[in-house]
Amino acid sequence: MPERIQTDANDRVFKLLAVVVLYKMKPRESVCFNSLQTAISNVQPEKAEIRVLLYDNTPGGQDTGELPSGVQYKADCENGGLARAYNYALKIAQEDGFDWLLTMDQDTTLPIDFLCKLWCAAAFVAPMPDVAAIVPSISSEGRVVSPFTVMKYWTFSRRIPRGFVGIPLESVYAANSGTTTKVSVLKAMGGYDTRFRLDLSDFVMNHRLHCHKLRVLVAGNIHLEHELSGQDLKIRSTPGRYEEYLHAEEGFCDEYFGRAVGLVVVVKLFYRFVYKMWRHGGSLAYSKIAFRYLCRRVLLSQKRRMKSWKELVSRRLVA
Amino acid sequence: MADSFNQFPVRIFAVIVLYKMQPSESIALRTLLAAIPGLQSGEADVRILLYDNTPGGQTVGVLPPGVQYKANSQNGALSAAYNYALEIAQNESFDWLLTLDQDTTLPIDFLCKLCNAAAFVAPMDEVAAIAPRISSDGRIVSPFTLMKHWMLLSYFPDGFLGIPLDNVYAINSAFMIKVSALKAIGGYDPRFNLDFCDLVIGHRLQYNHLRVFVAGNIHVEHELSVIDLKNRVTPGRYEDIQSAEEAFYDEYLGRVEGIVLLMRLVFRLTYKLWRDGATSSYFPVGLRFLLKRLFYSRKHRMKSWEQSIKGHSAVKASL
Numbered sequence: 001m002p003e004r005i006q007t008d009a010n011d012r013v014f015k016l017l018a019v020v021v022l023y024k025m026k027p028r029e030s031v032c033f034n035s036l037q038t039a040i041s042n043v044q045p046e047k048a049e050i051r052v053l054l055y056d057n058t059p060g061g062q063d064t065g066e067l068p069s070g071v072q073y074k075a076d077c078e079n080g081g082l083a084r085a086y087n088y089a090l091k092i093a094q095e096d097g098f099d100w101l102l103t104m105d106q107d108t109t110l111p112i113d114f115l116c117k118l119w120c121a122a123a124f125v126a127p128m129p130d131v132a133a134i135v136p137s138i139s140s141e142g143r144v145v146s147p148f149t150v151m152k153y154w155t156f157s158r159r160i161p162r163g164f165v166g167i168p169l170e171s172v173y174a175a176n177s178g179t180t181t182k183v184s185v186l187k188a189m190g191g192y193d194t195r196f197r198l199d200l201s202d203f204v205m206n207h208r209l210h211c212h213k214l215r216v217l218v219a220g221n222i223h224l225e226h227e228l229s230g231q232d233l234k235i236r237s238t239p240g241r242y243e244e245y246l247h248a249e250e251g252f253c254d255e256y257f258g259r260a261v262g263l264v265v266v267v268k269l270f271y272r273f274v275y276k277m278w279r280h281g282g283s284l285a286y287s288k289i290a291f292r293y294l295c296r297r298v299l300l301s302q303k304r305r306m307k308s309w310k311e312l313v314s315r316r317l318v319a
Numbered sequence: 320m321a322d323s324f325n326q327f328p329v330r331i332f333a334v335i336v337l338y339k340m341q342p343s344e345s346i347a348l349r350t351l352l353a354a355i356p357g358l359q360s361g362e363a364d365v366r367i368l369l370y371d372n373t374p375g376g377q378t379v380g381v382l383p384p385g386v387q388y389k390a391n392s393q394n395g396a397l398s399a400a401y402n403y404a405l406e407i408a409q410n411e412s413f414d415w416l417l418t419l420d421q422d423t424t425l426p427i428d429f430l431c432k433l434c435n436a437a438a439f440v441a442p443m444d445e446v447a448a449i450a451p452r453i454s455s456d457g458r459i460v461s462p463f464t465l466m467k468h469w470m471l472l473s474y475f476p477d478g479f480l481g482i483p484l485d486n487v488y489a490i491n492s493a494f495m496i497k498v499s500a501l502k503a504i505g506g507y508d509p510r511f512n513l514d515f516c517d518l519v520i521g522h523r524l525q526y527n528h529l530r531v532f533v534a535g536n537i538h539v540e541h542e543l544s545v546i547d548l549k550n551r552v553t554p555g556r557y558e559d560i561q562s563a564e565e566a567f568y569d570e571y572l573g574r575v576e577g578i579v580l581l582m583r584l585v586f587r588l589t590y591k592l593w594r595d596g597a598t599s600s601y602f603p604v605g606l607r608f609l610l611k612r613l614f615y616s617r618k619h620r621m622k623s624w625e626q627s628i629k630g631h632s633a634v635k636a637s638l
Contacts, residue, residue, distance in 0.1 A: 166479070166481010167481055
């Protein structure tokens with residue numbers, strides 16, 4: 001029989017560090033921060049040790065005003081993106097003995113029982129070494145956007161239906177916001193990939209989990225509402241952000257996948273250029289960007305694309 | 320809410336049904352007792368009831384401390400045993416009823432994993448039961464889902480863990496159900512006292528929109544006699560199984576499922592009995608049930624089944 005340390009089951013404490021990344025928004029204006037504070041007030045303090053870290057990516061910094069007690073604040077005036085914020089939080093989580101890291105965007109709305117349900121899920125998967133993370137069901141404008149599974153060669157994605165609770169055998173991909181990951185696992189994997197500072201940092205992390213044969217608990221009993229900025233080109237995205245996204249996508253595919261996925265990406269870029277741009281109301285500026293990335297994929301070698309992507313990443317890091 | 324945090328201990332009332340076997344010879348009792356010390360302090364409160372269906376009774380000798388014993392020398396079969404256990408579980412405020420056959424082998428960490436799953440699903444009102452993965456002779460036999468109109472059956476893959484949105488059916492042994500849910504669906508149907516009593520419970524759960532947690536991380540070995548027709552099912556038992564199947568379809572399912580059963584009976588008679596090496600005495604039984612389904616009305620079949628149940632009860636009462 002495996003040796004077990006005899007501890008009382010009721011003495012288990014949920015040790016969670018929650019990081020909320022702010023960008024050009026005051027903490028008190030963040031729906032995520034406010035709903036998180038409400039959720040914390042609903043938790044029995046003796047059952048959980050929950051700390052909140054506000055990581056502020058506002059360029060040039062901002063005056064945050066008075067913060068609630070126990071909330072840690074870190075300003076990154078250079079806007080290091082999500083990956084740097086999460087890695088900073090990971091470092092604190094490890095140093096201060098937290099078991100779980102909850103990553104959140106400023107515009108995610110948490111339900112009042114979020115932490116209670118998350119604690120139940122965490123207690124359930126804690127003894128399972130092959131389960132690394134817990135992902136809730138996320139909707140944006142009434143549509144489930146995360147989590148999902150992808151078919152072979154990334155041909156199609158399939159949203160995991162609302163209400164499903166479990167650990168699927170397929171690879172699960174989920175948005176960063178609302179994801180809770182074991183600190184030990186993140187540390188073992190070397191944290192978040194800083195080359196993907198914003199876009200696809202969630203995909204990269206999920207992909208690395210699957211490469212390590214680690215699984216994800218889909219907590220379909222936890223529903224979050226989230227605004228996805230990439231979804232509505234006309235209202236929430238700029239051509240610059242769109243270009244950054246396509247660049248990250250190109251880097252992700254070239255870094256982690258083979259030729260077959262590359263071909264699928266060509267088809268997707270073509271579809272996006274011809275049909276999706278028109279459907280989402282993208283202007284000529286967006287079409288030009290999409291066309292450029294389509295040409296890059298068709299005409300440039302993988303080596304060349306990787307080189308240019310790495311140069312861009314280095315320039316960004318130096319800056 | 321704060322009270323949705325995991326509450327320990329998990330209160331489990333386990334019932335093991337014996338039939339012509341001494342408690343000391345039951346692998347289910349031995350392995351269940353061996354699994355108890357693996358629990359953390361305060362994790363679970365487990366009580367065991369031995370329900371002995373041995374006709375005429377038997378001398379059981381000294382029982383392990385804390386094990387309750389009840390003899391039913393008239394062999395009330397499974398449903399009577401489970402309903403008796405349900406009454407005790409409810410009167411003594413147990414949360415879960417664990418049903419076990421005498422020949423089920425439980426792994427040493429069975430209770431640890433089961434309690435972990437129970438604590439996870441306890442706050443979910445729509446989840447009524449936990450079904451571990453059961454295999455017999457290296458083949459997965461439970462749990463499974465049935466496609467529309469009961470046409471095809473598909474087993475959950477090894478390692479699947481979660482609460483599927485599809486219907487879930489599981490065999491009785493090592494199945495754990497919430498006492499409150501079992502009470503709400505009216506307990507076990509005494510008319511299905513042995514065969515199909517698990518499918519009846521599965522069907523009643525679906526009918527009441529209750530879901531089942533598939534615990535693919537708990538592997539249980541069980542000797543399922545019905546899959547070994549040649550060596551472990553006598554023609555008399557085969558007739559009982561056919562009779563229960565006929566009644567189950569007539570009582571709980573519709574016309575389309577009836578047609579599916581008709582096709583299944585034809586397949587069984589023309590191919591499956593021959594493939595399983597059945598002797599000539601099985602074929603008349605199969606043919607009789609096929610003809611009954613073809614030429615008798617549902618009302619007539621139900622009437623004859625209910626009369627046979629009454630006949631059986633009268634015989635037992637007179638003994």
